[in-house]
Amino acid sequence: MFQKILIANRGEIALRVLRACKELGIQTVVVHSTADADAMHVRLADESVCIGPPPSRDSYLNIHQIVAACEITGADAVHPGYGFLSENAKFADILAAHNITFIGPSGDHIRIMGDKIEAKRTAKRLGIPVVPGSDGAVTEEKEARRIAAEIGYPVIIKASAGGGGRGMKVARSEADLVVALQTARSEAGAAFGDDAVYIEKYLEKPRHIEVQVFGDGAGRGVHFGERDCSLQRRHQKVWEEAPSPALNAEERAHIGGVCARAIADLGYSGAGTIEFLYENGEFYFIEMNTRLQVEHPVTEAITGIDLVHEQIRVASRGGLSMRQEEIRFQGHAIECRINAEDPRTFTPSPGTITHFHTPGGLGIRVDSGVYSGYKIPPYYDSLIGKLIVHGRNRVECMMRLRRALDEFVVDGIKTTLPLFRDLVGNADVANGEYDIHWLEKYLADED
Ligand code: ADP
Numbered sequence: 001m002f003q004k005i006l007i008a009n010r011g012e013i014a015l016r017v018l019r020a021c022k023e024l025g026i027q028t029v030v031v032h033s034t035a036d037a038d039a040m041h042v043r044l045a046d047e048s049v050c051i052g053p054p055p056s057r058d059s060y061l062n063i064h065q066i067v068a069a070c071e072i073t074g075a076d077a078v079h080p081g082y083g084f085l086s087e088n089a090k091f092a093d094i095l096a097a098h099n100i101t102f103i104g105p106s107g108d109h110i111r112i113m114g115d116k117i118e119a120k121r122t123a124k125r126l127g128i129p130v131v132p133g134s135d136g137a138v139t140e141e142k143e144a145r146r147i148a149a150e151i152g153y154p155v156i157i158k159a160s161a162g163g164g165g166r167g168m169k170v171a172r173s174e175a176d177l178v179v180a181l182q183t184a185r186s187e188a189g190a191a192f193g194d195d196a197v198y199i200e201k202y203l204e205k206p207r208h209i210e211v212q213v214f215g216d217g218a219g220r221g222v223h224f225g226e227r228d229c230s231l232q233r234r235h236q237k238v239w240e241e242a243p244s245p246a247l248n249a250e251e252r253a254h255i256g257g258v259c260a261r262a263i264a265d266l267g268y269s270g271a272g273t274i275e276f277l278y279e280n281g282e283f284y285f286i287e288m289n290t291r292l293q294v295e296h297p298v299t300e301a302i303t304g305i306d307l308v309h310e311q312i313r314v315a316s317r318g319g320l321s322m323r324q325e326e327i328r329f330q331g332h333a334i335e336c337r338i339n340a341e342d343p344r345t346f347t348p349s350p351g352t353i354t355h356f357h358t359p360g361g362l363g364i365r366v367d368s369g370v371y372s373g374y375k376i377p378p379y380y381d382s383l384i385g386k387l388i389v390h391g392r393n394r395v396e397c398m399m400r401l402r403r404a405l406d407e408f409v410v411d412g413i414k415t416t417l418p419l420f421r422d423l424v425g426n427a428d429v430a431n432g433e434y435d436i437h438w439l440e441k442y443l444a445d446e447d
Contacts, residue, residue, distance in 0.1 A: 001024070001026070001312075001316050001318065002026050002076050002077045002101070002312065002315075002316055003026065003027060003074075003076055004026065004027040004028070004029060004046075004073065004074060004075045004076055004077075005017075005021050005026050005027070005028060005029070005075060005076075005077045005078070005079055005103070005312070006028075006029040006030070006031065006066070006069060006070050006073065006075035006077070006078045006079070007021075007028060007029070007030045007031070007041070007045070007078075007079050007081065008031055008060065008066050008078050008079070008080050008081065008084065008085055009060065009079075009080060009081030009082075009083070009084055009086075010032060010033075010036050010039060010041070010060060010369075010380065011039070011041075011369045011380070011381070011383065011384075012367045012368050012369045012383065012384075012385055012386060013081040013082055013083075013292075013294075014030060014039070014041035014081060014369065015040055015041045015044070015367070015368075015369045016081075016308065016367055017079045017081060017308055018030070018041050018044055018045060019308075020306060020308035020309050020312065021079075021312070023306075023309070024309060024312060026312070027046050027047075028045045028046045028047070029045060029046065029047045029048065029049065029069065029070075029073045029075050030042055030045040030047075030048045030049075031048070031049050031050075031051045031059075031060075031065070031066055031069050032048060032049075032050055032051065032059070033050070033051065033052055033053060033054050033055075033056075033058075033059035033060065033379075034050060034052070034053055034054060034059075035053075035054035035377040035379055035380075036377065037050065038374070038375070039369055040369045040370070040371060040374075041369055047073050049069040049072065049073065051065040051066060051069055052065055054377065054379045055379060056084065056379070056380070060084045060085070061084060061085060063085065063088075063090070063091050063094055066078070066085070066091075067094060067095070067098055067100070070095075070098070070100050071098070075100065076100060076101060077100060077101040077102075077103055077312075077315060077316070078095055078100060078101070078102055078103060079103040079308075079311070079312070080102070080103070080104060080291065081291075081292065082291050082292055082293060082294055083381065086104065086290075086291040086292075087110055087113075087114055087289070087290055087291055088110070089107040089108070089110040089111040089114065090107070092104060092105075092106065092107040092110055093107040101315050101316070102315075103270065103311050103312060103315040104269075104270050104271075104290060104291055104311075104315070105215075105217075105268055105269050105270050105272065105290050106217075106269065109266065109268055109269075109290060110290045113272075113287070113288040113289070113290050114161075114290075115160055115161065116158065116159070116160045116161070116162055116198070116287060117136055117137055117160040117196065117198050118160075119287055119288055120133075120198075120285065121135075121136070122266070123262070123274075123285045123288070124285075126261075126262035126265055126266060127258060127261065127262060128258060128259065128262050128274065128285045129258075129276075129282065129283050129284060129285060130284060130285045131200040131201055131203070131277065131284040131285070131286065132151045132200070132201045133147070133151060133155075133198060133199050133200035133201060134147045134198045134199040134200075136198065137160060137196040137197065137198055138157075138181070138197060138198055138199055139185075141177075141178055141181065144157075144177055144178075144181050144199060145174060145177060147199050148171065148174065148177055148199060149174070151199070151200075151201045152201065153171065153172055153173055153174070153202075154170055154171060154172045154201075154202040154204070155170070155171050155177070155199050155200065155201060155202050156168055156169070156170050156171075156199070156200050156201075156202040157169045157170075157171065157180050157181055157184040157197050157198070157199055158184070158197060158198055158199075158200060159184060159187070159188030159191070159192060159194070159195075159196070159197055160188070160194060160196040160197065160198060161188060161192035161193075161194040161196065162188065162192065163192075164235065165234060165235030165236075166187065166188075166191050166192075167184055167187045167188035167191055167192065167197070168184065169181075169183050169184040169187075170202050171202075181197070184197045185197050203277050203279045203284065204279075205279060205435040205436075205437065206230075206277035206278055206279040206284070206435060206436055207228060207230040207244065207246055207277070207278045207279070207434075207435050207436065208228070208229045208230045208232065208237075208275065208276075208277060208278075208436050209226050209227070209228055209229075209230075209244050209246070209247070209255075209275075209276050209277075209278045209283070210226060210227050210229060210273045210274065210275040210276065210293075211223055211224075211225070211226050211255060211256055211259040211273065211274045211276070212224040212225065212226070212227065212271070212272075212273055212293075212296070212299045212307075213259050213260060213262075213263045213268075213271075213272050213273070213274060214263070214270065214271055214272070214307075214310060214314065214320060215263040215264065215266070215267070215268035215269050215270065215272070215314075216269065216314055216319045216320045217267060217268070217269025217270070217314065217317075218267070218319070219264055219267060220264055220319075220320060221259075221260040221261065221262070221263030221264030221265075221266075221268065222260050222320060222322070222323070222324045222327060223256035223257070223259050223260040223263075223324070223327075224299045224303055224305070224307075224327055225242060225243055225252060225256060225299065225302065225303070225327075225329050226242065226243060226244050226247065226252060226255065226256070227240050227241065227242045227244070227293075227295055227298055227299060228240065228241050228242070228243075228244035228245065228246065229295060230434055230435055230436050230438065231423070231429075231434060231438065231439045232436055232439060232440075233346065233439055233440060233443065234440075237294070237295060237337065238336075238337055238416075238419075238439060239334065239335070239336055239337070239420070239423065239429075239439075240295035240298055240334070240335045240337075241298060241332065241333065241334045241335070241394075241397075242298040242299055242301070242302050242329075242332070242333050243302065243329060243332065244278075245394060245431075245432025245433075246278065246432065247278075251281070255276070255283050259274045260324065262274070269314060269315070270290075270311055270314050270315060271291065271292050271296075271307060271310070271311050272288055272289065272290050272291075273288065273289045273293050274288050275287050275288065275289065277436070292307065292308065292311065294337065294383070294386070295335050297333070297335055297365060297367060297386065297388040298333040298334065298335045298388060299333075301331075301333035301365070301388055301390040302329050302330055302331055302332065302333050302390070303327055303328070303329060303330075304330070305321075305322070305327065309321075330392075331390055331391055331392045331393060331396075331397070332390070332391055332392075332393055332394040332396075332397040333388060333389065333390045333391075333397065334388070334389050334397055334398070334401055335386050335387065335388045335389075336386065336387045336401070336405070336416075336420045337383055337386055337416070338368075338383070338384055338385045338386065338387060338408075338410070338415055338416055338417060338420075339382040339383055339384065339415065339416045340376050340382045340384045340413050340414070340415055341382050341414065341415070341416055342414045343414065343415070343416050343417070343418040343419045344446075344447075346416075348378070348382045349382075349413045349414035349415070350376040350377065350378040350382075350413070351375070351376060351412060351413045352373065352374070352375045352376075352412050352413070353370055353371070353372060353373065353374050353375075353376065353384075353410060353411065353412045353413055354372065354373070354411045354412035355372050355409055355410075355411035355412065356370060356371055356372045356374070356409070356410055356411075357407070357408070357409040358385075358407075358408060359387070359403070359404035359405075359406075359407035359408050360407075361400075361403075361404075362400075363389055363390040363391055363397075363400050364387070364388075364389055364390075364400070364404050365387075365388040365389075365390075366385060366386070366387055366388070367385060367386045367388065368384060368385025368386065369384075369385075370384050370385060376413065384410070384415065387401075387404060387405070387408065387420075389401040389404055394432065398424060398430060401420075401424055402421075402424045402425070405417060405420050405421050405424060406421075426442070428442075
């Protein structure tokens with residue numbers, strides 16, 4: 001087991017990882033920018049190292065400073081959290097070259113999954129169902145037209161190097177296709193420095209369903225069921241739940257089994273999420289995230305397993321602590337992402353939190369790094385906390401969520417709490433009847 005872990009992140013996830021380390025009796029080091037000197041995780045860590053000024057590229061993304069912090073403090077492993085360097089293959093390779101363990105998969109696995117064309121090819125080879133489309137990059141108009149005609153309109157053109165929903169264009173007819181291809185390529189080139197694009201069938205009303213997997217790096221793989229993250233705004237997840245209201249036990253076991261076997265065959269190590277669009281009873285792979293996800297607590301709620309403990313254990317070559325048959329699903333969990341944003345316009349609302357009161361009681365978990373008097377710096381992501389509610393079934397979970405949202409107080413800044421208070425009372429949400437476009441339509445109708 002590791003003696004000392006360096007946490008290369010900030011905010012709620014840095015605190016989340018720190019808690020897991022403390023429980024396991026592992027010493028903690030956090031790195032932070034000058035803007036985060038007052039952060040909760042900095043106060044609670046055994047050691048802290050200031051690695052630079054506020055902009056992320058000068059601090060949380062500065063690989064040299066982070067490696068230097070490991071060497072100064074004698075950390076033997078790094079947990080990257082999510083975002084920042086968590087899916088940076090070069091970072092994983094550099095740490096390995098310094099004999100520091102990256103708590104995550106190998107640089108090569110990060111690289112494969114970071115290239116969407118390569119990821120899709122790999123998924124297909126491993127028996128994971130994928131969206132019908134081009135077999136690799138498409139550059140010629142003629143080829144694009146042929147593929148689109150074959151799979152049928154509408155189609156979507158996506159950037160191989162894509163992320164955050166950028167570089168995607170939908171074409172509803174051959175007339176749209178040429179322009180869509182050109183725009184997607186130039187957007188991808190500008191945003192990612194790589195203009196490779198590919199074509200997929202565009203699904204009209206899918207749900208976003210993702211499977212949590214874990215590999216031990218030695219040929220074993222397990223799944224922890226799925227999460228439904230269909231309630232999204234601008235491709236950003238807003239509300240996540242487990243299990244999905246749309247799946248039955250048979251579908252769950254089937255897709256979970258497919259994913260667990262794929263992870264085992266790949267020799268993958270650590271936590272991963274295989275993301276699908278789901279429509280008319282079919283799953284279509286879109287991408288794999290090679291890290292812990294923001295929404296991992298809903299899976300922890302229904303399985304009772306601490307996924308960060310498991311990541312640390314696997315990274316220290318201790319193997320997985322359980323077999324597939326020992327992972328049981330109990331009840332229902334929902335997570336609301338609370339952002340420091342205007343609940344109508346979603347413009348960021350940094351500033352000082354004058355009063356912060358979190359709900360409590362059975363089945364309630366709040367993961368947050370903020371506190372009364374905390375000043376939210378304007379430089380980073382606007383997520384200030386996550387409310388995770390667990391109940392014996394979805395109805396109980398929703399009742400508890402409504403009550404918890406009523407108790408939650410964040411004064412001094414604007415937050416997205418009012419949006420969740422509206423959603424929890426909505427009939428479609430109550431019935432679990434929504435697809436990936438539902439929230440955008442709901443917000444547009446409100447205006
Ligand atoms: P990114 O890495 O940029 O987030 P993804 O491939 O995960 O890109 O896709 C992001 C979102 O775009 C999906 O959650 C979905 O809303 C939409 N999308 C992607 N592919 C398709 C598709 N073939 N049909 C319909 N919507 C899609």
